[in-house]
Amino acid sequence: MSVILGLQLAEGKDMAHRDATAADVAAIVERCRLAxxxxxxxxxxxxxxxxxxxDDYTLMAPFGGAPSRGFDMSGxxxxxxxRFFRAGKTELEVVQSYTSGDMVVLVAIERQxxxxGxxxxxxxxxxxxxxxxxQGAEWKLAHRHADPLVNEISLEQAAEIARG
Structure with missing residues (x-):
């Protein structure tokens, strides 16, 4: 086995033509936890x-609104x-993971x-x-959808949120 970016690769396999493995998922989960x-x-x-x-990253932010495209890395x-996020303590609870070819999907709860603000x-x-x-040797985040509805809300509360 070879190790590249913390991911184990089977010898002789072309990374671009190899399905995501359990080791890939484990490495992604750990990076997500730390990140x-x-x-x-x-x-x-x-x-x-x-x-x-x-490059084509999309975000559906937890505060709602239209999805954003791209990640602004300007200083x-x-x-x-x-300045907006301070003194956070977090745990990552992975509910389910899915793999298909060069794609990994994590369904999780970020308890924090x-x-x-x-x-x-x-x-x-x-x-x-x-x-x-x-993409090549690197796993890139293509999409993030987050919402604060960890605790169940009533139909009336959901309707109020939907009305804006």
Whole structure:
């Protein structure tokens, strides 16, 4: 076995023509766990050292609104995010993972407490779906969908949110 970027590869297999393995999923889960912890602490440098975003990355943010495209890596944007997220403590609970060829999908709950947007520390747990796509030797985050509905809400509450 060879190891590239923390992922074990079967000898003689072309990475671009190899299905995702259990070792790939385990490595992605660990990187997500560490990256989310860094993100919620406001450590964007550590986050970006662990997670690469695909050029066609899409985000459905937990605060709603239209999906965004691309990941803004400008210094200004990263500094703003670093100020927005503070003192986070996190756990990653993987509910299910799926693989197909060069794709890995994680369905998870990010259980976390943090100071977000200047608010006092509170529970900011999210339900997330993460889609990774292998590009060459690297697994890149292609899509993230997150929502704060970890705790069940009533039909009336959902209707109120849907009305805006």
């Amino acid at each position: 989310n912890a860094a993100f919620m602490r406001g450590d964007m440098k550590a986050y970006l050292a662990l997670i690469s975003h695909a 200004e944007r990263l500094e703003a995010m670093a 407490r943090a100071e977000v 200047g608010l006092p520390e509170q529970d900011w747990s999210l339900r997330v779906t993460l889609v990774f796509h292998r």
